[in-house]
Amino acid sequence: MTGTDELFVDVHHYARRKWNQNVCGDAFVSKRFDNEGRLIAVLSDGLGSGVKANILANMTAHMALRFVAAGTDLLRSCEVMMESLPVCQVRKISYATFSIVDCDSEGMVRIVEEGNPEFVLLRGDTVDDPPARTLTGKRFPDRHLRIAETTLAAGDRLVICSDGVTQSGIGTLSYPLGWRRDGLADFLRERVRDDPAVSSRELSRAVVEEAIEVEPFRQPQDDTSCLVLYFRKPRHLMVLTGPPYNDDRDGECAAILDEFPGRRVIAGGTTANLVAREWGVSITSDLPVGGDVLPPAAPCPASTW
Numbered sequence: 001m002t003g004t005d006e007l008f009v010d011v012h013h014y015a016r017r018k019w020n021q022n023v024c025g026d027a028f029v030s031k032r033f034d035n036e037g038r039l040i041a042v043l044s045d046g047l048g049s050g051v052k053a054n055i056l057a058n059m060t061a062h063m064a065l066r067f068v069a070a071g072t073d074l075l076r077s078c079e080v081m082m083e084s085l086p087v088c089q090v091r092k093i094s095y096a097t098f099s100i101v102d103c104d105s106e107g108m109v110r111i112v113e114e115g116n117p118e119f120v121l122l123r124g125d126t127v128d129d130p131p132a133r134t135l136t137g138k139r140f141p142d143r144h145l146r147i148a149e150t151t152l153a154a155g156d157r158l159v160i161c162s163d164g165v166t167q168s169g170i171g172t173l174s175y176p177l178g179w180r181r182d183g184l185a186d187f188l189r190e191r192v193r194d195d196p197a198v199s200s201r202e203l204s205r206a207v208v209e210e211a212i213e214v215e216p217f218r219q220p221q222d223d224t225s226c227l228v229l230y231f232r233k234p235r236h237l238m239v240l241t242g243p244p245y246n247d248d249r250d251g252e253c254a255a256i257l258d259e260f261p262g263r264r265v266i267a268g269g270t271t272a273n274l275v276a277r278e279w280g281v282s283i284t285s286d287l288p289v290g291g292d293v294l295p296p297a298a299p300c301p302a303s304t305w
Contacts, residue, residue, distance in 0.1 A: 006037065006105040006106060006234070007105050007106070007107055007152075007153075007154055007231045007232065007233065007234075008105070008231075008232055008233065008234040008235070009039045009103060009105070009229055009230070009231055010199060010200045010229070010230040010231075010232060011030055011039065011041055011200055011227070011228070011229045011230075012199070012200035012201040012203075012204050012227075012228055013028040013030075013041075013043070013204055013225065013226070013227045013228075014201075014204040014205040014207075014208050014225065014226055015028070015208065015223065015224065015225035015226075016208055016212060016220050016223070016224045016225070017049075017220070017223055018049040018050075018164075018220055018221065018222055018223050019219035019220050019221070021049050021050045021223075022050070022051070023050060023051055023054045024054060024223050024225065025045065025046040025047075025048060025049040025050060025052075025053025025054050025056075025057055025223040026043065026044065026045050026046070026053075026057055026162045026164070026223045026224075026225040027042075027043075027044045027046070027054065027057035027058040027060070027061040028041070028042065028043050028044075028061065028225065028227060029041070029042050029058075029061045029062055029065050030042070030065075031065060031069065033069070036104070037104050037105035037106070038102070038103070038104045038105075039101075039102075039103050039104070039229075040065055040068050040069055040100070040101070040102050040103075041100070041101045041227060041229065042060075042061040042062075042064045042065050042068075042098060042099070042100050042101075043061070043098065043099045043116065043160050043161075043162065043225065043227045044056075044057040044058070044060040044061040044064070044096050044097065044098040044099075045057060045096065045097045045098070045115070045116060045162040045163065045164075045223065045225075046058075046060070046095075046096045046223075047095040047096060049222065049223055052086075053096075053223065055086065056085055056086070056095070056096040057096050059081075059084065059085060059086075059096070060081055060085065060096040060098050061098065063077075063080070063081045063084065064077070064081065064098055064100050065100075067080070067081075068100055068102055068112075074112060074135065074145060074147070075135055075137045075145070078114065078137065078140070078143065078145060079137055079139050079140060081096075082140055082143065095115075097114055097115025097116045097162075097163075098112075098113070098114055098115070098116060099111065099112070099113045099114075099116045099119065099160045099227070100112040100113075101158060101160065101227075101229060103152070103229070103231075106151075107151045107152040107153055107156075107231060108149075108151055109149065109150055109151070109152055109158065110147065110148070110149045111147070111148045111149075111158070111160075112145055112146070112147050113145070113146040113147075113148075114143060114144065114145050114146070115143075116160065116161070116162060116163065117161055117162070117163055117165070117166040117181055117184075118146070118181060119148075119158060119159060119160045120158075120159040120160075120181065120184060120185050120188060121150070121152075121156065121157070121158055121159075122156065122157040122158075122159065122188055122189070122192055123153075123155070123156050124155055124156075124192070124196070125189045125190075125192045125193040125196075126189070127185045127188070127189065130148050130149070130150040131148065132146050132147060132148035133146075133147050133148075134146055134147075135147065152231045153231065154231060154232050154233050155196075155231070155232065156230075156231045157188075157192070157200075157203070157228060157229065157230050157231070158228070158229040158231075159184070159188060159203070159204075159207065159226065159227070159228050160226070160227040160228075161184065161207065161224075161225065161226045161227070162222075162223060162224065162225045162226075163222065164211065164220060164221075164222035164223050164224030164225065165179065165184060165207060165208065165211045165224055165225070165226060166178055166179055166180050166181050166183075166184060167179070167180075167222065168211040168212065168214050168215050168220075168221070168222075168224065169211075169214035169215055169216075170221075172214070172216060174214065175214055179211055179214055184207065184211075187206075187207065187210055188203075188207070191203060191206055199230065200228040200229065200230045203226075203228045203230070204226040204227065204228040205226075207226040207228075208224050208225065208226050211224055211226075212224060235262065235263070236260070236261065236262030236263070237262055237263045237264075237265065238257060238260045238262060238263070238264050238265070239264075239265045239266075239267060240253065240257050240264070240265070240266050240267070240271060240275070241266070241267035241268055241271060242267075242268060242270075242271055243270055243271050243274050250274050250277075250278055251278050253274075253275075254274070254275045254278035254279060255278075257275060258279065285297070
């Protein structure tokens with residue numbers, strides 16, 4: 001990334017399979033297109049649970065990613081996917097719901113949903129609902145595409161889940177209609193309010209674990225998954241490892257590291273001593289940190305780092 005206004009999309013997914021199944025019937029795929037500054041992510045929920053659901057969801061997710069990446073017409077893409085899916089022997093239908101996110105480093109986002117719970121967009125700790133339109137194809141009139149397009153800024157989060165999240169706890173005294181999207185939104189607001197910098201990895205796991213908490217006996221009654229995209233400013237890191245080939249360039253390497261506007265890490269005792277000498281500081285190894293597996297850390301004084 002070179003533009004000052006470009007964003008980094010921190011994307012992560014977490015899932016738990018239904019309590020009596022060996023595999024999860026939800027599937028997630030994503031791909032970054034670095035030359036375009038573009039990211040496509042897909043979450044699909046296969047019909048039922050277990051192996052058949054897993055096959056349905058994975059086929060749908062991978063086909064959806066390829067179609068969107070190629071710029072294929074959305075309605076035609078969905079018809080091809082539905083015609084390609086194997087037919088469930090019990091319900092006699094081929095079915096997998098999906099949510100697709102197509103975004104770029106400038107915050108432009110398009111969300112396409114079919115059958116999954118509506119996404120939750122968090123701006124800080126506030127939920128926003130951008131306008132959406134609905135498309136219906138002639139060949140599958142019972143399937144509707146919900147499409148929303150918006151622009152996100154640093155700090156915004158997009159949360160997508162399978163119905164295992166919103167329907168968790170359904171039929172219980174506390175949640176007769178399930179946790180629902182409102183319950184999810186309330187949880188997200190509170191979680192982000194408590195930790196404004198919470199990562200996509202932490203937040204996606206927290207959503208799934210909270211959904212399972214409201215289930216009877218804390219066992220997921222359905223495949224439960226959550227996808228989070230966190231739009232934030234890029235974080236820069238420089239790693240210096242190994243001294244320069246010519247020792248007359250020690251000062252040059254130390255200066256490059258000193259002027260870098262981000263986090264800096266030095267790997268290797270010789271290199272660390274080299275930089276400490278050029279900077280005029282001392283370093284002290286923290287022996288208990290490394291143990292028997294990793295070498296000890298040697299932090300520089302905060303005033304110079």
